[in-house]
Amino acid sequence: MDNARTAQAASIVPVPASKPREARLIVTDAEKLKVVDLSAFYRGKVALRNINLNIAANQVTAIIGPSGCGKSTLVRCLNRMHEVQSGNHAEGQVWLDGEDIYAPGVDPVQIRRRIGMVFQKATPFPTMSIEDNVTAGLRLNNRRMGRAERDRIVERSLRQAALWDEVKDKLRDPGISLSGGQQQRLCIARALAVEPEVLLMDEPCSALDPISTARIEELIVELKASYTIVLVTHNMQQAARASDYTAFLLNGDLIEFGETNQIFTNPSRRETEEYITGRFG
Amino acid sequence: MEASRKLSAPAQPQVAQEIVQPAAKPRRRLVPSFLGDRLFRSLTGFLALLVVLLLIGFAVVLCMQSRLSLARFGFSFFTGTNWDPVNEEFGALPFVYGTLVTSAIALLIAVPLSLGVALCMVEMLPQWIAGRIGFLVELLAAIPSVVYGLWGIFVLGPWLRDHVDPVLGRYLGFLPIFQGPHIAVSLLTAGVLLSIMIIPYITAVCTEVFRVVPQTQREAALALGATRWEMVRMAVIPYGYSGVVGAIILGLGRALGETIAVAMVIGNRAEIAASLFMPSSTLASVIANEFTEATGDLYLSALVELGLVLMLLAVLLNAAARALVLGVVGGQGEGR
Amino acid sequence: MRTAPRKERPYLYRKFKSNLMMGLTCAATLLTLLPLFLVLAYLVSKGFTSLNFAFFTHLPKPVGEPGGGMANAIVGTFELIGLASLIGVPIGIGAGLYLNEYGGAFSAPARFAADVLIGMPSIVVGIFAYAIIVRPMRSFSALAGGFALGIIMIPLVTRTTEEMVRLVPQELREAALALGVTRWRTTVSVVVRTAAAGIATGVILAIARVAGETAPLLFTAFSNRFWARGLREPIASLTVQVYTYAISPFADWQRQAWAGALVLTAIVLALELGVRWITRGRLKPLR
Numbered sequence: 001m002d003n004a005r006t007a008q009a010a011s012i013v014p015v016p017a018s019k020p021r022e023a024r025l026i027v028t029d030a031e032k033l034k035v036v037d038l039s040a041f042y043r044g045k046v047a048l049r050n051i052n053l054n055i056a057a058n059q060v061t062a063i064i065g066p067s068g069c070g071k072s073t074l075v076r077c078l079n080r081m082h083e084v085q086s087g088n089h090a091e092g093q094v095w096l097d098g099e100d101i102y103a104p105g106v107d108p109v110q111i112r113r114r115i116g117m118v119f120q121k122a123t124p125f126p127t128m129s130i131e132d133n134v135t136a137g138l139r140l141n142n143r144r145m146g147r148a149e150r151d152r153i154v155e156r157s158l159r160q161a162a163l164w165d166e167v168k169d170k171l172r173d174p175g176i177s178l179s180g181g182q183q184q185r186l187c188i189a190r191a192l193a194v195e196p197e198v199l200l201m202d203e204p205c206s207a208l209d210p211i212s213t214a215r216i217e218e219l220i221v222e223l224k225a226s227y228t229i230v231l232v233t234h235n236m237q238q239a240a241r242a243s244d245y246t247a248f249l250l251n252g253d254l255i256e257f258g259e260t261n262q263i264f265t266n267p268s269r270r271e272t273e274e275y276i277t278g279r280f281g
Numbered sequence: 282m283e284a285s286r287k288l289s290a291p292a293q294p295q296v297a298q299e300i301v302q303p304a305a306k307p308r309r310r311l312v313p314s315f316l317g318d319r320l321f322r323s324l325t326g327f328l329a330l331l332v333v334l335l336l337i338g339f340a341v342v343l344c345m346q347s348r349l350s351l352a353r354f355g356f357s358f359f360t361g362t363n364w365d366p367v368n369e370e371f372g373a374l375p376f377v378y379g380t381l382v383t384s385a386i387a388l389l390i391a392v393p394l395s396l397g398v399a400l401c402m403v404e405m406l407p408q409w410i411a412g413r414i415g416f417l418v419e420l421l422a423a424i425p426s427v428v429y430g431l432w433g434i435f436v437l438g439p440w441l442r443d444h445v446d447p448v449l450g451r452y453l454g455f456l457p458i459f460q461g462p463h464i465a466v467s468l469l470t471a472g473v474l475l476s477i478m479i480i481p482y483i484t485a486v487c488t489e490v491f492r493v494v495p496q497t498q499r500e501a502a503l504a505l506g507a508t509r510w511e512m513v514r515m516a517v518i519p520y521g522y523s524g525v526v527g528a529i530i531l532g533l534g535r536a537l538g539e540t541i542a543v544a545m546v547i548g549n550r551a552e553i554a555a556s557l558f559m560p561s562s563t564l565a566s567v568i569a570n571e572f573t574e575a576t577g578d579l580y581l582s583a584l585v586e587l588g589l590v591l592m593l594l595a596v597l598l599n600a601a602a603r604a605l606v607l608g609v610v611g612g613q614g615e616g617r
Numbered sequence: 618m619r620t621a622p623r624k625e626r627p628y629l630y631r632k633f634k635s636n637l638m639m640g641l642t643c644a645a646t647l648l649t650l651l652p653l654f655l656v657l658a659y660l661v662s663k664g665f666t667s668l669n670f671a672f673f674t675h676l677p678k679p680v681g682e683p684g685g686g687m688a689n690a691i692v693g694t695f696e697l698i699g700l701a702s703l704i705g706v707p708i709g710i711g712a713g714l715y716l717n718e719y720g721g722a723f724s725a726p727a728r729f730a731a732d733v734l735i736g737m738p739s740i741v742v743g744i745f746a747y748a749i750i751v752r753p754m755r756s757f758s759a760l761a762g763g764f765a766l767g768i769i770m771i772p773l774v775t776r777t778t779e780e781m782v783r784l785v786p787q788e789l790r791e792a793a794l795a796l797g798v799t800r801w802r803t804t805v806s807v808v809v810r811t812a813a814a815g816i817a818t819g820v821i822l823a824i825a826r827v828a829g830e831t832a833p834l835l836f837t838a839f840s841n842r843f844w845a846r847g848l849r850e851p852i853a854s855l856t857v858q859v860y861t862y863a864i865s866p867f868a869d870w871q872r873q874a875w876a877g878a879l880v881l882t883a884i885v886l887a888l889e890l891g892v893r894w895i896t897r898g899r900l901k902p903l904r
């Protein structure tokens with residue numbers, strides 16, 4: 001069984017044979033993203049050390065850890081957003097369906113269209129209306145849309161983000177007129193409108209009230225039918241509720257990775273146990 | 282069994298067909314994204330480079346255009362007192378003198394007033410009224426200098442001649458600078474007019490400098506039992522000292538370079554007059570007055586050299602002021 | 618009080634001194650604002666009485682003849698502003714964007730150069746424009762005047778653009794980049810669009826500043842008693858006209874100088890007050 005799975009994984013993602021594999025073998029689903037020996041640097045300082053991780057397709061993978069452990073950096077490395085800030089760079093490989101997004105000649109802009117991202121702070125574009133926000137990613141990529149297609153995309157994305165019913169009568173209002181939780185769902189809709197394959201969510205609920213948080217957690221679970229989701233959170237309950245797999249990071253190292261159930265009920269590493277039982281972090 | 286079911290899942294994620302449109306696949310771009318980025322970066326970078334080249338261009342052009350005069354007179358250009366276009370004899374000392382004297386008068390009046398206004402706005406007045414006063418002071422800088430000049434000719438100059446010159450002459454007449462006939466167009470008029478024009482600049486920078494003095498500094502002084510003025514002396518001014526010096530230098534730079542208002546009220550005489558009541562000229566005013574009439578290359582070249590001096594002074598003073606003010610105000614709104 | 622042998626000043630004295638000094642700062646404020654009101658008062662009283670319909674519609678009369686107006690100078694000022702904006706606005710905005718969005722090798726020198734250029738005496742800019750344009754073309758021209766004013770605008774627009782663009786939160790840029798938008802498109806469509814009001818304010822303030830410039834026009838645009846027939850001809854401007862009339866010995870010209878000064882100040886203050894009111898103190902002026 002194990003061998004078969006390894007073979008399957010290998011057929012999807014050609015990994016150099018010399019790399020150690022055990023850390024990656026836990027995932028039992030088809031992989032969408034495969035992180036191989038990824039290290040990230042922040043102004044010369046190491047933020048992540050040799051991360052190996054598989055992200056399962058159509059599942060929610062949570063990344064947890066105390067603040068400053070590199071979980072945001074990791075998720076930003078997955079669509080090459082890490083390097084956007086000057087002085088940052090990353091080394092290693094991240095395979096997306098058999099293509100290394102860090103290979104020379106790969107256009108990060110194309111990668112980001114396939115791997116969308118939602119940030120901690122809701123960031124609707126202040127000069128744009130709700131519907132313009134939703135279609136921003138498409139319009140700014142010079143996608144020509146007819147009125148009908150545009151309406152269809154707006155409705156579809158807002159429905160997916162569970163925001164349609166609340167805003168369908170005020171699509172022309174500015175995006176920043178919405179409440180915090182609505183703004184965050186608008187940002188999710190905006191990310192979904194470009195039809196990414198993977199959705200990265202960097203602490204999407206940390207600025208939200210409990211009701212909005214619950215709403216977004218439900219949404220995450222709904223969305224995994226269509227998207228592969230990576231969820232960074234400092235909230236362990238959230239990881240337990242919403243995710244299928246969990247990775248625990250500490251000081252830039254991947255300490256443990258496994259099915260969420262197992263991580264939370266029977267962690268194999270002492271650090272993980274101490275963290276999830278609240279002894280530090 | 283569970284695992285094998287998952288295994289049989291296709292490598293591509295099961296995109297829910299009913300919601301995701303078929304156009305989902307990444308489209309090929311006509312132009313790779315990095316090309317547009319590189320183009321845009323080069324374009325804006327070129328424009329930024331243009332700003333640098335502009336400054337260099339100023340230096341090169343002014344040096345080139347004044348080379349005749351530079352070669353002919355050398356340093357004696359600045360020691361010569363005779364400015365005689367007819368005989369092609371050019372000594373700039375009278376203009377240097379006029380510039381220094383008018384600027385000195387301007388600073389003498391503007392610095393205490395500006396400090397007063399800045400302290401009043403920061404330490405005395407509530408925010409909302411201070412904002413309004415700051416706005417009015419800024420308006421002082423918005424009025425075109427030719428309007429100040431006009432007002433100087435017809436209002437300020439005559440008023441100073443009739444009301445200030447006699448008083449100064451009566452009580453301070455033993456000083457040579459306050460002797461002689463009273464003339465409306467004079468060093469004094471130009472200096473006073475300049476002071477009005479540079480107050481907004483000095484005030485704006487001083488206000489900004491005083492505003493960044495940490496509240497804790499003030500509270501520490503007050504906690505020692507200081508009065509409000511002692512607090513200003515102990516905490517506010519020392520903390521912002523170099524910023525205030527920078528503001529003054531900035532004001533000086535403005536005063537040196539101000540042209541048209543000065544040209545209108547200074548009388549334009551190429552002489553070193555001991556009395557402040559007498560007409561004179563500044564570096565800038567003589568350029569404004571004589572440039573279009575300058576016949577002959579050497580004459581023009583000498584005038585350009587005056588401009589070169591002005592430019593060098595402006596660059597030096599601005600660089601110094603910038604360094605001093607940045608030292609206090611820090612990265613706020615400047616640099617990164 | 619007697620029991621304190623130290624040289625400590627009595628409290629009442631200190632209190633008095635403090636109140637005196639702080640009172641003096643208020644006096645300084647009033648004294649500083651006095652010229653503003655005086656200048657405006659004279660402008661209005663002398664300017665309004667000298668204004669008439671002919672001032673806006675007629676050309677200047679020959680030396681010494683009464684009557685006439687400044688129609689060509691008013692139009693000329695706007696023409697020069699237009700030319701200056703064509704040079705100053707694109708270069709300034711582009712350079713400002715570079716300074717904040719890319720910050721490459723010459724951003725520090727460019728920032729320094731812009732700061733120094735802001736403090737450059739405008740008469741020096743006039744000499745520069747004279748050497749670059751008037752001399753080769755062998756003629757004073759509107760082109761040279763617009764060039765000189767444009768050069769004055771460049772650093773002003775550069776620095777305000779940089780300042781305004783810096784206020785755009787980094788998150789917005791990242792949000793756009795994460796949507797797979799290219800960097801330059803992010804800059805143009807998100808950053809500039811978000812900062813557009815501030816950038817426009819900076820541009821208008823720069824225009825207000827150059828509209829009042831006289832010195833750089835004296836030997837670039839020069840002046841013209843008639844309508845300029847092209848950009849290669851000398852052109853009249855309000856500022857130069859006011860200057861010429863103000864220092865002339867003719868009462869009627871001096872009267873018109875006041876009228877011109879009033880119109881000029883009205884234009885400049887309308888621009889300044891307009892944008893200040895719109896932005897309500899969110900923008901520091903750069904001068």
